[in-house]
Amino acid sequence: MSEFETVIGLEVHVQLKTRSKLFCDCPVDWGGEPNSRVCPVCLGLPGTLPVLNRKSVELGVRAALALNCRIAPFSQFHRKNYFYPDMAKNYQVSQYDLPLSADGFVEIPREEGSLRVGLARAHLEEDTGKLVHFAAEGFSGVDFNRSGVPLLEIVTRPDLRSPEDAYDYLKVLRNLLRTVEVSDCDMEKGSFRCDANVSLRLSGSEKLGVKTEVKNMNSFRAVERALSYEVSRQAELIRSGGAVVQETRLYDAASQKTFPMRSKEEAHDYRYFPDPDLVPTELDRVWIEEISAALPELPSAKAGRFQRDYELGFYDAGVLTSDPALAEYFETAARACANFKTLSNWITVELMARLKESDTPIESSPVPPEHVSELVGLIDRGVISGKIAKSVFALMCDERKPPSEIVRERGLVQISDESELEKVVEKVIGEHPGPAEDFASGKEKALGFLVGRVMKETRGQANPRLVNEIIRRRLSG
Amino acid sequence: MPAFQALNRLSAHELAARIAAGRATATAAVRDCLERIEKTDRRLNAFVRVDREEALEEAGRIDRELAAGRNPGPLAGVPVALKDLFCVKGREVTCCSRILEGFISPYDATVARKLKDAGAVILGSTNMDEFAMGSSTENSARGPARNPWDLERVPGGSSGGSAAALAADQTVAAFGTDTGGSVRQPAAFCGVAGLKPTYGRVSRYGLVAYASSLDQAGPFGKDVEDLALLLEVIAGHDPRDATSAPEPVPRYRDFLQADPASLTLGLPSRDTLKGMDREVAAAFRAAVDTYAALGAKFVEVELSSLEYAVACYYIVSTAEASSNLARFDGIRYGRRAPGVADLLELFEKSRAEGFGEEVKRRVLLGTYVLSAGYYEAYYGRALRIRRLIKNDFDSALAGCDCVILPTAPIPAFRLGEKIDDPLQMYLTDLFTISINLAGVPAVSINCGFTGGGLPVGLQLVAAPFREDNLIRAAALFEGATAHHLKKPALDDR
Ligand SMILES: [Zn+2]
Numbered sequence: 001m002s003e004f005e006t007v008i009g010l011e012v013h014v015q016l017k018t019r020s021k022l023f024c025d026c027p028v029d030w031g032g033e034p035n036s037r038v039c040p041v042c043l044g045l046p047g048t049l050p051v052l053n054r055k056s057v058e059l060g061v062r063a064a065l066a067l068n069c070r071i072a073p074f075s076q077f078h079r080k081n082y083f084y085p086d087m088a089k090n091y092q093v094s095q096y097d098l099p100l101s102a103d104g105f106v107e108i109p110r111e112e113g114s115l116r117v118g119l120a121r122a123h124l125e126e127d128t129g130k131l132v133h134f135a136a137e138g139f140s141g142v143d144f145n146r147s148g149v150p151l152l153e154i155v156t157r158p159d160l161r162s163p164e165d166a167y168d169y170l171k172v173l174r175n176l177l178r179t180v181e182v183s184d185c186d187m188e189k190g191s192f193r194c195d196a197n198v199s200l201r202l203s204g205s206e207k208l209g210v211k212t213e214v215k216n217m218n219s220f221r222a223v224e225r226a227l228s229y230e231v232s233r234q235a236e237l238i239r240s241g242g243a244v245v246q247e248t249r250l251y252d253a254a255s256q257k258t259f260p261m262r263s264k265e266e267a268h269d270y271r272y273f274p275d276p277d278l279v280p281t282e283l284d285r286v287w288i289e290e291i292s293a294a295l296p297e298l299p300s301a302k303a304g305r306f307q308r309d310y311e312l313g314f315y316d317a318g319v320l321t322s323d324p325a326l327a328e329y330f331e332t333a334a335r336a337c338a339n340f341k342t343l344s345n346w347i348t349v350e351l352m353a354r355l356k357e358s359d360t361p362i363e364s365s366p367v368p369p370e371h372v373s374e375l376v377g378l379i380d381r382g383v384i385s386g387k388i389a390k391s392v393f394a395l396m397c398d399e400r401k402p403p404s405e406i407v408r409e410r411g412l413v414q415i416s417d418e419s420e421l422e423k424v425v426e427k428v429i430g431e432h433p434g435p436a437e438d439f440a441s442g443k444e445k446a447l448g449f450l451v452g453r454v455m456k457e458t459r460g461q462a463n464p465r466l467v468n469e470i471i472r473r474r475l476s477g
Numbered sequence: 478m479p480a481f482q483a484l485n486r487l488s489a490h491e492l493a494a495r496i497a498a499g500r501a502t503a504t505a506a507v508r509d510c511l512e513r514i515e516k517t518d519r520r521l522n523a524f525v526r527v528d529r530e531e532a533l534e535e536a537g538r539i540d541r542e543l544a545a546g547r548n549p550g551p552l553a554g555v556p557v558a559l560k561d562l563f564c565v566k567g568r569e570v571t572c573c574s575r576i577l578e579g580f581i582s583p584y585d586a587t588v589a590r591k592l593k594d595a596g597a598v599i600l601g602s603t604n605m606d607e608f609a610m611g612s613s614t615e616n617s618a619r620g621p622a623r624n625p626w627d628l629e630r631v632p633g634g635s636s637g638g639s640a641a642a643l644a645a646d647q648t649v650a651a652f653g654t655d656t657g658g659s660v661r662q663p664a665a666f667c668g669v670a671g672l673k674p675t676y677g678r679v680s681r682y683g684l685v686a687y688a689s690s691l692d693q694a695g696p697f698g699k700d701v702e703d704l705a706l707l708l709e710v711i712a713g714h715d716p717r718d719a720t721s722a723p724e725p726v727p728r729y730r731d732f733l734q735a736d737p738a739s740l741t742l743g744l745p746s747r748d749t750l751k752g753m754d755r756e757v758a759a760a761f762r763a764a765v766d767t768y769a770a771l772g773a774k775f776v777e778v779e780l781s782s783l784e785y786a787v788a789c790y791y792i793v794s795t796a797e798a799s800s801n802l803a804r805f806d807g808i809r810y811g812r813r814a815p816g817v818a819d820l821l822e823l824f825e826k827s828r829a830e831g832f833g834e835e836v837k838r839r840v841l842l843g844t845y846v847l848s849a850g851y852y853e854a855y856y857g858r859a860l861r862i863r864r865l866i867k868n869d870f871d872s873a874l875a876g877c878d879c880v881i882l883p884t885a886p887i888p889a890f891r892l893g894e895k896i897d898d899p900l901q902m903y904l905t906d907l908f909t910i911s912i913n914l915a916g917v918p919a920v921s922i923n924c925g926f927t928g929g930g931l932p933v934g935l936q937l938v939a940a941p942f943r944e945d946n947l948i949r950a951a952a953l954f955e956g957a958t959a960h961h962l963k964k965p966a967l968d969d970r
Binding site for chain 2: 047272279
């Protein structure tokens, strides 16, 4: 047991999948010309007023329900006041002491029993604009396309005990939010952002240590690496008699280290107060129940069902339900397949490796689910061998054709004709009398060599089970 | 042109009727107003911007509409003046602050759009205390406006330019905003009628905000019928303002005829009304007597929380203002301080150079009352007092149609008299401020003059969305008196 216990809390901002911004009619989208999706309201022009978009509340409620949060019947927006040029009004409209929802949890499935991560709150707020620096010209500009885009901020309790926990939590969270279709959760496009609070305490101690806040992490792996770095940095600091300073640190992906942010931007008194331009949000219980009833099957329930209905192991079921699109892919394939275990292997091992190589999401897989089912069927019926199947699969990816067509075109059908195989076996024994004698005198290892030669002679098309049988029969007579 | 024919001297309903009947044109009305502005505004400084060409063009368009037999709306051809905080598309809006110099609004305030849709012609923008912070129109980056009844005196504030312009017949109707009395007090000082609607009755969209939970736009009129007509045009729910009310808008002109016997007025105790100027008190008593003689009934009402209103108001309004005015930083629009080295200096210098003294005072005060550690002691407590004030008005108005009060405890004061004593200045809003805190509607009408010829205002307060009661009670008084017909003797030379 290590001398320190790591304590991590995460703050995640996800962009809600609404058509329009939180307080105006401007479309929510990604990319495009700077300041092409703005209006007087999200530019904070004098005299403009915010009007709450009901769809963001609905998505917020949907997410909160999936996160097991208590939905507040009465919530309110506050103004968070500070001066920064990416903010149109020099205050951000956010929720403070009356958030949309609070007191939830997320379960990270573990074979030995799931890890429960407490959530302090999940609340709505508006996004800010974005600074664009023109170093050569010596000035900065502001792009307000993002200004006013609805965000849900999800804050955990300090329940995570390692960078790996943090990584797993993020994966589970993203899966949940994608499943209930509230956000794309795309870190590259900024629709999923994560800041971390991390501190150490002596193992066995109840008192929290001094924490640092780590920002600027652009992938789940970056979060894990930044936290690992920060944990060892703090541990070394304490061991050498130093003290951790409460501060905000930025992660630098190139050096995989964290560096303190300029401290000038730290000491803020945000002077929160209820936004007088917005009326409190009162939610109807019946409406919440309707949203709850319309929620799709959540990942944990789905994983349980996969274990039950498809007789998959904990691990396979977990992988297949780690992403709603992947689960759907599997279920589509499973409808035309009887061997779920093999199907699961082909999807989680071969297909996913292939997709990862080309950084392709499952939704754009070059192989439709029906083709994987067909491939598993061909193997099960002995039409092709498992070995041939791997080459067939590679061709399926490249040529985007069904496996039966590839097998037919290239004559890859497995040889299961005994008389034909017997001829090849005779030939191999004739050419390799040594190994044949070895096997006949009881050296089992020699069998593998002989089967391998037969497979080579038939360019892998021989049915290996049948070859085995024929050799045994021939040499143990 | 002989004065009796000048269209700018008419009330809005008279002018609208004449134009609709083809007995006058919008163009002639606008020309008369422009001529009057030309002749008098060097002395009054009521306008900070006159959109001569746009106004004449719009008047011409309306005349052509009328000639073609179309009806451009209930205010067809009526010239109006807007306080310099109503956003009008394509026009500069400065709130009489240096910091907004050069800001051209790309959109119309809902009130401005409704006025345009009703056929009104916008003459230009009127002078005001910077960002509506003040009671005298002396806190204006464009210099003070003056009272047409006595050029050495203030027109009141913050909508002083609108009130002065209307009293001087530079326009036929005018609009202001009222956060703590900014329509009613200048109306009283200038001898015109002014109405502050129920909070939420009129959209705030496009009105540069001072204190969002208190601000309401309201009309100035030459008589009560004008107030009814103008309110009908601007009131109503606006999907762009979450705080605007869904209540339907009645035809307020239907309440101009009232039976005095059906009217019950709430009279605050003598204690509530202490600290009034002697002549104001006399005019107020005379007004009460007039109502009594007409047959109105009286009940005594208790408004004991009123004494906390000024303190409560200066916490709530400045807190909101400190946040509302944060967006003026010299980055996106308005005036940017030249020669700055970095971002922080850009913020600091732009705001230091752009805002006037009173605005800075209130932003600092508001920042302080919202600060960590002080929030509960100031802002939190002010919100609780605000609730008490609202309860006071609710119970007072449960037993009467209107509460009757003076509008201001004193008549128009001299320029410079109170500018160095903010507390004295704040007390001039003693009787108006609590009404904004309670969110109820109120009207100010002329109820007489001091010995020195200065108008005195009478204030009527009604329950939320009972502007009909204000119209009834005010019309009754106006029908029995002639104070509102008197015009200031501004010579035209
Ligand atoms: Zn917008």
